[in-house]
Amino acid sequence: MIALENVSKTYGNHVALAPLTLHFPARQTTALIGESGSGKSTLLRLLLGLIVPDSGTALFDGVALDHSNRDEIRHRVGYVIQDGGLFPHLTAEANVTLLARHLRRDPEWVGGRVAALAELVHLSLATLRHYPRQLSGGQRQRVGLMRALMLDPDVLLLDEPLGALDPVTRFGLQQELKTIFATLGKTVVLVTHDVGEAAYFSDSLVLLRGGKVVQQGSVDDFLERPADPYVTQFVRAQRGLPPETAH
Amino acid sequence: MIRVLAILIATLPALCFAQDTLTIGSKRFTESYVLGAIITQVARDAGEAKVVYRPGLGNTGIVFAALRNGAIDLYPEYTGTIALELLKGKAQPTIDDLKRALAPLALGVAVPFGFSDNYALAMSAQKAAALGIRSISDLAAHPDLKFGLSQEFMNRRDGWPALKAAYHLPFSPAGLDHGLAYAAVAAGDVDVIDSYSTDPQIEKYHLRVLADDRHFFPSYDAVLLYRLNVPRRFPKTWAALQKLAGSIDAQQMIAMNAAAELHGQSFEKIAASFVRTREHHATAPTPRRTPFLTLLFGGNFWQLTLQHLMLVFVSLALSIAIGMPLGIWAAKSPMAGRWVLPAAGVLQTIPALALLAFLIPVTHRIGTVPAVIALFLYALLPIVRNTCTGLADIAPSLQESARALGLPAAARLRLIELPLAARSILAGIKTSAVINVGTATIAAFIGAGGYGERIAAGLAVNDNRMLLAGAIPAAVMALVVQGVFGLLDRWLISEGLRADTVGEKA
Numbered sequence: 072m073i074a075l076e077n078v079s080k081t082y083g084n085h086v087a088l089a090p091l092t093l094h095f096p097a098r099q100t101t102a103l104i105g106e107s108g109s110g111k112s113t114l115l116r117l118l119l120g121l122i123v124p125d126s127g128t129a130l131f132d133g134v135a136l137d138h139s140n141r142d143e144i145r146h147r148v149g150y151v152i153q154d155g156g157l158f159p160h161l162t163a164e165a166n167v168t169l170l171a172r173h174l175r176r177d178p179e180w181v182g183g184r185v186a187a188l189a190e191l192v193h194l195s196l197a198t199l200r201h202y203p204r205q206l207s208g209g210q211r212q213r214v215g216l217m218r219a220l221m222l223d224p225d226v227l228l229l230d231e232p233l234g235a236l237d238p239v240t241r242f243g244l245q246q247e248l249k250t251i252f253a254t255l256g257k258t259v260v261l262v263t264h265d266v267g268e269a270a271y272f273s274d275s276l277v278l279l280r281g282g283k284v285v286q287q288g289s290v291d292d293f294l295e296r297p298a299d300p301y302v303t304q305f306v307r308a309q310r311g312l313p314p315e316t317a318h
Numbered sequence: 319m320i321r322v323l324a325i326l327i328a329t330l331p332a333l334c335f336a337q338d339t340l341t342i343g344s345k346r347f348t349e350s351y352v353l354g355a356i357i358t359q360v361a362r363d364a365g366e367a368k369v370v371y372r373p374g375l376g377n378t379g380i381v382f383a384a385l386r387n388g389a390i391d392l393y394p395e396y397t398g399t400i401a402l403e404l405l406k407g408k409a410q411p412t413i414d415d416l417k418r419a420l421a422p423l424a425l426g427v428a429v430p431f432g433f434s435d436n437y438a439l440a441m442s443a444q445k446a447a448a449l450g451i452r453s454i455s456d457l458a459a460h461p462d463l464k465f466g467l468s469q470e471f472m473n474r475r476d477g478w479p480a481l482k483a484a485y486h487l488p489f490s491p492a493g494l495d496h497g498l499a500y501a502a503v504a505a506g507d508v509d510v511i512d513s514y515s516t517d518p519q520i521e522k523y524h525l526r527v528l529a530d531d532r533h534f535f536p537s538y539d540a541v542l543l544y545r546l547n548v549p550r551r552f553p554k555t556w557a558a559l560q561k562l563a564g565s566i567d568a569q570q571m572i573a574m575n576a577a578a579e580l581h582g583q584s585f586e587k588i589a590a591s592f593v594r595t596r597e598h599h600a601t602a603p604t605p606r607r608t609p610f611l612t613l614l615f616g617g618n619f620w621q622l623t624l625q626h627l628m629l630v631f632v633s634l635a636l637s638i639a640i641g642m643p644l645g646i647w648a649a650k651s652p653m654a655g656r657w658v659l660p661a662a663g664v665l666q667t668i669p670a671l672a673l674l675a676f677l678i679p680v681t682h683r684i685g686t687v688p689a690v691i692a693l694f695l696y697a698l699l700p701i702v703r704n705t706c707t708g709l710a711d712i713a714p715s716l717q718e719s720a721r722a723l724g725l726p727a728a729a730r731l732r733l734i735e736l737p738l739a740a741r742s743i744l745a746g747i748k749t750s751a752v753i754n755v756g757t758a759t760i761a762a763f764i765g766a767g768g769y770g771e772r773i774a775a776g777l778a779v780n781d782n783r784m785l786l787a788g789a790i791p792a793a794v795m796a797l798v799v800q801g802v803f804g805l806l807d808r809w810l811i812s813e814g815l816r817a818d819t820v821g822e823k824a
Contacts, residue, residue: 145724161812
């Protein structure tokens with residue numbers, strides 16, 4: 072479905088991505104994990120053509136992403152960032168329907184799609200009439216997801232989608248997102264630094280370090296067949312609750 | 319709003335090139351205003367031509383340029399000024415000499431009014447007596463005296479430089495508006511000023527006119543300086559103007575100047591009473607002060623308001639039309655950003671009067687056209703700068719979200735970037751509009767009208783009430799413009815951008 076072939080990206084002296092090749096299996100959820108600055112977000116942006124690689128290509132359905140087909144491919148990819156990335160001057164609904172209206176989709180179809188998506192993400196149509204600043208963090212994220220799903224894309228890219236939320240909201244949304252991904256059957260690539268979240272959502276994980284892939288595989292592979300001591304170190308870095316308060 | 323501006327722009331040429339019109343000018347001092355008003359009245363009474371009067375045009379250079387390129391047809395001038403300043407010729411010419419010299423320029427002199435208004439130096443009579451000064455020669459012995467001279471006199475060929483050389487005077491004078499010179503000499507801020515022999519203030523402030531013992535100053539007979547085609551184009555009007563020859567003597571002129579400067583009478587009233595009583599030989603008009611409110615709202619108040627609004631908003635519309643694209647370009651292209659903003663900034667530093675005077679020979683016009691161009695240039699910077707920063711300040715995450723949606727650049731600009739920058743852009747336009755209301759008052763110096771006409775006239779005759787009658791409406795207009803933009807902000811800016819969460823980083 073989507074893949075990166077030999078892509079590299081350097082900012083001045085800083086190597087953001089060493090030449091790497093990655094294939095993201097269709098209709099599966101892949102989590103990109105790693106520390107801050109490991110190249111996760113750079114990788115996601117390359118898939119959308121938001122940054123141009125120094126070498127190599129991003130492929131979409133076997134077609135190389137370039138200047139001429141960029142916008143067309145973006146219409147088939149939903150992109151969600153931390154806190155939704157909503158445009159503050161537009162109501163939630165206008166955010167969701169912006170692209171569809173620009174592409175002059177049938178208003179009736181747009182209305183039906185908004186209603187269906189609102190139900191999917193558990194938002195009322197009244198809430199959608201508000202501006203982003205009038206919504207809670209969780210609501211904004213749901214609207215961001217609606218906007219990404221509006222044109223029923225084949226691919227969904229999420230960059231730390233739950234990173235700005237409080238733990239309770241986050242916990243609830245994790246469950247909902249997992250259901251949504253399972254229902255829709257889309258190719259999903261998710262960036263997170265939370266191993267637990269990655270394991271909960273994903274069919275496979277990709278661990279990045281210093282712009283290189285350390286290991287790609289299932290959670291079991293990571294736990295039982297670590298490719299490198301760093302894999303174990305990264306997975307164990309997740310702090311559980313102290314035993315005495317767990318009772 | 320846009321439609322109104324479009325109509326204003328469309329009617330602009332019509333305002334400038336009305337046909338079959340006799341345009342009369344005057345210079346920016348009391349006597350010229352009075353003579354200009356008289357000439358205008360006589361020309362209108364002749365009932366032949368549509369007469370337009372552009373009073374108080376800048377200085378000799380501006381008004382002469384306006385005459386030469388046909389922006390005005392005639393104005394009152396003095397033989398000495400024509401000979402020395404305008405023709406750079408000999409000092410004591412006859413009228414026939416002047417006619418010969420002016421003919422190649424398609425200009426002529428006629429209608430000697432019957433008095434001369436000579437340049438002179440004057441100082442407090444008391445101080446002159448104490449120092450024993452009777453003539454200009456005597457000044458050289460007192461190098462401590464402070465000179466306050468009008469800018470025009472300081473820079474004219476027949477003015478200060480020549481006088482200083484002829485009398486070997488050691489002074490370096492300060493420039494002073496002539497309207498303020500008498501008050502300054504009365505207050506003792508300066509000792510010696512230049513004056514005109516028909517100034518009524520000489521008597522009022524007890525000044526002594528110093529004798530020109532080396533006969534330096536030429537004779538300044540008041541005449542009409544006109545384009546040679548005027549008698550052919552307006553024969554009846556011209557015949558009526560001819561009758562003004564010899565009709566004003568020095569005493570009468572002093573009386574009329576006094577009516578304007580000391581008794582606050584309007585030039586139109588003075589002219590009307592002169593024309594009315596000409597047959598019975600005019601006496602000094604009865605001095606009566608006009609109430610301030612009448613002065614403020616009377617006369618041509620609405621005409622000036624309309625002119626002022628036209629100047630402000632036509633130039634503003636041009637600035638928006640040019641400034642916003644420049645601002646967008648500066649925000650999008652780092653190369654353009656490096657020179658567009660500094661260039662707009664440099665424009666802002668050019669002194670307004672210098673820019674206006676420079677635009678007259680460039681546009682071959684006086685009045686509205688050069689004034690609108692100057693205001694347009696001044697209004698550019700705030701609009702360009704605020705458009706550029708408004709766009710540059712959009713959170714990177716929002717710019718990326720817009721690109722990630724797959725919106726082409728033009729759609730991103732229209733649907734996302736400009737609406738997000740709208741507040742900043744509108745604030746820039748507001749700044750430009752308010753600045754323009756103030757700067758437009760200077761446009762009166764080149765005959766573009768507006769409230770500045772009263773300010774220029776008030777300054778010229780040292781009449782604070784007249785000055786306020788122009789300054790107060792200009793200040794009120796600036797406040798109203800400010801208020802209107804406050805309403806526009808509520809109208810045009812999305813509710814989602816209001817409150818204190820503006821610029822929230824997503």
